[in-house]
Amino acid sequence: MPIVQFAPFTSLVQPSFWHELTRLKIDVLKLSDDAVPIRGSYTTGRSVVDRESGQEIALGCNLSVGSESFEKDHKHDRLGSAHASGTVKNYNTIEDFKAADKTALFNGEADKIWNQIVTTRDTSLLTHFLLITFADLKKYKYYYWFAFPAFVSKPAWEIDEAGWTSASTEYTPEALASIYTQHRNIDAPSFFLVRSSGAEVTVGTVESLEEFYSQTPDSPITVGFIDPSANPTNPGWPLRNLLAYLHALYPTKTHSVRVLCWRDAEIPSTGNWKSKFGTVSVPNTESVEGATTKPSAVGWEKNPQGKLGPRVADLAPMMDPTRLANQAV
Amino acid sequence: MQALQSHIFAVREYLSPVLKESKFKEHGRITPEEFVAAGDFLTYKFPVWTWEKGDASKTREYLPSDKQYLVTRGVPCLRRATSLAYTDADEDAERLLSFAEGPTASGEADEWVETHAGRKATQDSAGNAGTIDDIPDLDGEKDGDAVTRGLAGLSVSGNQSASAEVPEVTPDLDDIPDMEEEDLEDGDEATAAITAKPVALVPATLKPGVVNQADALNPNLLQVRTYDVMISYDKYYQTPRVWLIGFDENGTPLTPTQIFQDISADHANKTVTIEPFIHSASLQAASVHPCKHASVMKKVIERMNNSVVEEQLAHRKLSSSTSGKDSKEKEGKKKWPFSRKSSGTGKDVVPQAGGEDEEVEGMRVDFYLVVFLKFIASIVPTIEVDSTTSF
Helix, strand or coil: CCECCEECCEEEECHHHHHHHHHHHHHHHCCCCCEEEEEEEEECCCEEECCCCCCEEECCCEEEECHHHHCCCCCCCCCCEEEEEEEEEEECCHHHHHHCCHHHHHHHHHHHHHHHHHHHCCCCCCCEEEEEEEEECCCCEEEEEEEEEEECCCCCCEECCCCCEEHHHHCCHHHHHHHHHHHHHCCCCCEEEEEEECCEEEEECHHHHHHHCCCCCCCCEEEEEECCCCCCCCCECHHHHHHHHHHHHCCCCCCEEEEEEECCCCCCCCCCCCCEEEEEECCCCCCHHHHHCCCCEEEECECCCCCECCEEEECHHHHCHHHHHHHHC | CHHHHHHHHHHHHHHCCCCCCCEHHHHCECCHHHHHHHHHHHHHHCCCCEEECCCHHHCCCCCCCCCCEEEEEEEEECCCHHHHCCCHHHHHHHHHHHHCCCCCCHHHHHHHHHHHHHHHHHHHHHHHHCHHHHCCCCCHHHHHHHHHHHHHHHHHHHHCCCCCCCCCCCCCHHHCCCCCCCCCCCCCCCECCCCCCCECCCCCCCCHHHCCHHHHHCCCECCCEEEEEEEEEECCCCEEEEEEEEECCCCCECCHHHHHCCCCCCCECCCEEEEECCCCCCCEEEEECHHHHHHHHHHHHHHHHHHHHHHHHHHHHHCCCCCHHHHHHHHHHHCCCCCCCCCCCHHHHHHHHHHCCCCCCCCCHHHHHHHHHHHHHHHCCCECCCHHHHC
């Protein structure tokens, strides 16, 4: 059976994020380079039909940060979108930025996620990211590097022969519409559970898993998540840590997990659901105690050249007063 | 110069009174209340649009504090408008396509040509009247040529990252700290390869004449940019105003020159400028100057209204038992208020409609922004702001 390949996040930094970081650096942080908690958000995977060729083109699997990322209690109530918590660490000099102990920082964040899983069983940290930056304020240049830690499953998850199929082959349109409505009403909408009895479907939170399946303890777990990927064969990055979470906490129940990749921001009027469904499994599951040790994690973002390295945002054309004046005439 | 101009605009907007009386059918302008109503409708029908508060210090008191402007993020833009190489004829065709759905009567084509012609005329007359003076404008062909050359260079360099010809628009790669750390983590079998640059088939329908330099060099490459589109209310012009912030396929913010590639040649550098976004303390965005919006919207609304009135009358005649308005609403998204009936040309029905105007409501102001988006789509032809057709 083929190995499940997850579509990694790509970062999308709104210019307003850099404006806010600049303000924060000058007015609040000053010389401190302590880590600051922030938030990011991602939405269901989007694709667009090219009007010229008629092809459907999957857009990037974006995790975006903006000026609202610094607000402590910002509620982003848009349909089909989810939060990710994160940490930003801004260095004072480019030398510090280069010399930063990235492995230690990365492992620190990965430990946070893992501890959250094993101690509180809370899913809120599952999609957690690290951002290191150096802001060259005089030149309006921002060097940054994102990391989206995800735990590596050994052996890797595999998808069954059917592969990733349209969700409408597994569920009726009514059931999907019902999932859509119910899912909007639960507290942590990034991840959810689905239980179906006959034609009826019920949606619950992942935290309440045992209770949720108490009626039918032997039935396979069905998890859903807001899938930022629009790629037909690759589920999005958040599923990785969700599977790690399930495997760590419920090793006996997760030989095989049914996965609903939720990709519909609204109920499609054409009845053409974009969500995907698949059954993933881990071959020869290890002993129960093996599952609670922290697996290794990966997730540094690659730069546009496809190498592991930082990116740069040059905002001089949009921020430098002289450049703006030149452009305006 | 530009900063001064922005300040003058700000003062002028501050001094101008808030429009109280609804006149959207007469001259295409709307009140703040109507802007909110139309925005509510837009966000309800198309949840990709959301209301935003904006910066607290920039709150406009004539709008609800939590409904200062509308925003939609990540609007895809597959091709550059410069690669479309529009002629006037194409533009007419585009407009016809974007408004009329399904089979269209030939009479409509005339009407759309008319709309277009009317718009040209207003542009000219406005220019003569002197209102165009306060728009930063290019003078002479020489500058225009320079911009064209710049754009041509850009589309090549955009594909191949850095190019020595246009150093000021591409981030200088030497500046990126040399800190690639391939040993930071091992290759991971469960990580899908990033497809930052989606590959599509060669568009076979493209005529050789319209293939631009970039396409010729790299026929398989689509540069998918995304835009954040904001709609604010302009108190001076009493119309909505559109703002754009763009990103390239790597999530890097676009420069003004790059943004102009996505704006049809008629408008780039003329009605579209980079200005401080009015609901943010520091953000700069490309904006379509709203001085023409009212007159264009008036033309468009007139046509829409006639067809809506016509349709409502037809409904009334057909089903006297059920109210036409109710059944129209129940049919929902599929039944677009301005999808024309192919029976009967508009001109024949208009006089009747005028007589019975008290009975039929005509186009409701809620649709204003939906119509407005279709108009904006003609200015930025490759940015898919008009999500309304895909539903």
